[in-house]
Amino acid sequence: MLETRPTHNASNRHSPQSQEQDSHDSGVLNGRAPVITQTGQDVSRAFSDGAQQALDSATRHGCRQALLKANISSCSNRQIHSSHFDQQLQPGSGVTAALLQRHGISVCDENEMDGLLLTKPQP
Structure with missing residues (x-):
């Protein structure tokens, strides 16, 4: 488990621009939408840096699957909080x-x- 930054709480939101321009995540990763x-x-930089640290660790350890927390601005794979708090x-x-999914890691x-x-990781 990697937990280095206090950026994952419910007080952070992807901006409305990210919702309109890029499906939330890619806007932040591509530098076009802030958190x-x-x-x-x-706190976009902290989110991006934390994501990169998670990817680096997963890659270093050969991870093919990740278990992350639901409904969290950085981790959720299905839903995030709206930009309206x-x-x-x-x-x-x-x-x-x-970012993990972009690099082939199932989340x-x-x-x-x-x-x-129940899922067997793909080689």
């Missing part, structure tokens, strides 16, 4: 989930653990 805290701080969820992937959350345990 903003409720106080207006841009209203506790509403919307379809989308977090930055780390998206699931704690609600999908059975599938992860």
Whole structure:
């Protein structure tokens, strides 16, 4: 488990621009959309750096599957919080989930653990 930055809490949201331009995750990864805290701080770099650290660790250890936390701005593979800080969820992937998937690592959350345990990784 890699946990190095306090960027994964519910106070962070992908900006509305990311929702319109790029499916949330890719906008942040491509530098076209920020992740903003409720106080207006841009934490995009921390999200991207944390995602890269997770990818580097997964690659170094030969991981082909990842179990990440659901409904979290960085980790979720299905839903993230809306940009309105209203506790509403919307379809989308977090930055780390998206980067891992981009590199061929299968991502699931704690609600999908059975599938992860039953899935044989591809060589």
